[in-house]
Amino acid sequence: MQNSAASLPPFAFAGRRILIVDDDRMNLRILGGILKADGYTLIEAATGEQAIELYAAASPDLVLLDVMMPGINGFETCRKLRETYRSDCAPIIFITAKSDSDDVVEGLAAGGVDYLPKPFQAKEVLARIRTHLFNQQLIEEQRNLVEALSRANAAKNRFLGMAAHDLRNPLASIRALAEFLRDGTFGPLNPEQLDLIKTIHEASHSMLDLVNELLDVATIEAGELKVSLAPHDLVEVVGKCVAMENLAAARKKTQIVPQHPAAAMITQMDLPKIKQVVENLLSNAVKYSPPGSTVSVQFYRTADMVGFGVIDQGPGIPDAERDKLFQDFGRLSAQPTGGEKSTGLGLAICRKIVDAHRGSITAANRSGSGCEFRVSLPLSP
Structure with missing residues (x-):
């Protein structure tokens, strides 16, 4: 693979198909002579309508498109080709004797990639075409990769x-x-x-x-995470998880203390998956807090969201490691205080589950010490 289009030898793109659209037979003859000398295969059209009709069968690698033609002009032809073939459309270079900036802007806005000015200069024509074919080749290689x-x-x-x-x-x-x-x-x-x-x-x-x-x-x-939503009370769900996790926390003489809101917080959720999120956050809070700590759970409500926060007494999150926090296998420098194991996958899974609920999960250091992980879920599905 060459490093740039300028370093390519002659005939580097021999056989590539170029659709030339121009109602002027002299322009077709001149361009044809220049391009055939470099080994290109040429397809000719005299109007925009004909170019659109020929395009699918010709499957060109590049289009040279005159701006001023009978029927639809080059700009409209370009727009129609782009709308039809989208990202699969070949690069379109406009042919024009005009050099006004407004024309250049209109052509680029229509989807063109370059301008080829008249009268034609053979070296310039070949250099511009090689450059865009080279860029198209890079895009194709990237797509294949x-x-x-x-x-x-x-x-x-x-x-x-x-x-x-x-x-x-x-x-x-x-x-x-x-x-x-x-x-x-x-x-x-x-x-x-x-x-x-x-x-x-x-x-x-x-x-x-x-x-x-x-x-x-x-x-x-694999894209197979499905959430089955049903109304549940977030306060009740979190409370049951706290009761279970407190049994494990007792081994470290740590206690999880939940807030007790006066009202229920009913929202749509996939119960087993949200429980997995709550249990993971509670387990992490116990895991990274010193023995004998208190882990707090608070609840939040806004006009369109309900949520909870798990507040630990651990070392917090180093600023330099924040980008690892919700990544797969994203282990931080902080170590569990009781020799517990960590895979670095739990928080990544939590985030994906919360994202599937169209919610959010964040982490913020507390003043002094500790960290709060907060989960918010929408009130409406």
């Missing part, structure tokens, strides 16, 4: 989803069996055996969380 990357990403998501799905059931079984052994279901264990079983249980639990999050990411990136 994007399509290839999209196919590779789709294949990756399919593989990730299948792998995560196949791993989830065995890991769930390992965790369940470890719980049976830990709880003495199959008889007492000596201290060494109990420690080993606890390690197996913790490891399988962490792996199962990771697999579930990978499966969520694969589903979301």
